[in-house]
Amino acid sequence: MLTDAEQDQLVDMLASTAEVMGEKISPNAATYMVLDLATYPLRVLAEALTACRREVKGRLSLAAIMERIDDGHPAPNEAWAVAIRAADEAATVVWTEQTRDAWTAALPLVEEGDKIAARQAFLEVYARLVKGARAVGGCAVYQPSLGHDGSARAAALQLAVDAGRLAHEQVADHLALPPATPAFNPLALLAGRVEASPEANERTKQRLAEIAELFGPAQDAAA
Numbered sequence: 429m430l431t432d433a434e435q436d437q438l439v440d441m442l443a444s445t446a447e448v449m450g451e452k453i454s455p456n457a458a459t460y461m462v463l464d465l466a467t468y469p470l471r472v473l474a475e476a477l478t479a480c481r482r483e484v485k486g487r488l489s490l491a492a493i494m495e496r497i498d499d500g501h502p503a504p505n506e507a508w509a510v511a512i513r514a515a516d517e518a519a520t521v522v523w524t525e526q527t528r529d530a531w532t533a534a535l536p537l538v539e540e541g542d543k544i545a546a547r548q549a550f551l552e553v554y555a556r557l558v559k560g561a562r563a564v565g566g567c568a569v570y571q572p573s574l575g576h577d578g579s580a581r582a583a584a585l586q587l588a589v590d591a592g593r594l595a596h597e598q599v600a601d602h603l604a605l606p607p608a609t610p611a612f613n614p615l616a617l618l619a620g621r622v623e624a625s626p627e628a629n630e631r632t633k634q635r636l637a638e639i640a641e642l643f644g645p646a647q648d649a650a651a
């Protein structure tokens with residue numbers, strides 16, 4: 429919701445845009461427009477007014493502004509392409525509430541193996557949900573659905589942050605790098621032995637065991 433100061437700015441922007449388009453807008457008309465537009469961020473409204481000045485031939489209208497507002501809701505097929513990735517529990521997806529809820533409706537059909545029917549159900553539900561959201565006004569809100577693949581999760585979340593869909597503070601804990609785990613036991617190394625650290629993964633332990641075997645005689649002699 430726009431603050432009082434931002435609403436005053438919007439009135440000025442509406443008056444200036446109307447003037448550039450060759451007309452004047454009355455204070456009452458500007459006030460009603462602001463009431464209908466106040467649920468959108470000022471930046472989004474400024475972009476819509478810029479598009480009106482460049483594209484609209486004739487009078488500035490509320491309908492012309494609304495048509496040019498980028499509210500962040502993906503197109504239906506784009507939303508489906510995001511949602512279908514959630515079928516993989518390892519994948520992290522960043523989606524809108526409407527995409528999530530439409531996916532929930534389509535999921536039983538996906539689990540039955542009928543992706544064609546699932547897609548159709550998704551698109552129908554998604555269109556209805558987005559229409560309802562747009563009737564209320566405001567921009568789409570994105571949220572993460574975390575998969576269990578840690579490296580892919582961090583990459584997906586960072587892309588969403590870079591695109592402005594998520595705030596860094598929302599996902600900072602998932603973007604933090606885990607503390608480095610030493611592959612070998614440093615104390616054993618000082619004593620001339622090659623030993624894996626308890627935290628090392630199985631592949632690392634196996635490889636270090638092979639190295640220790642190669643240097644076995646030298647370690648025995650040092651002992």
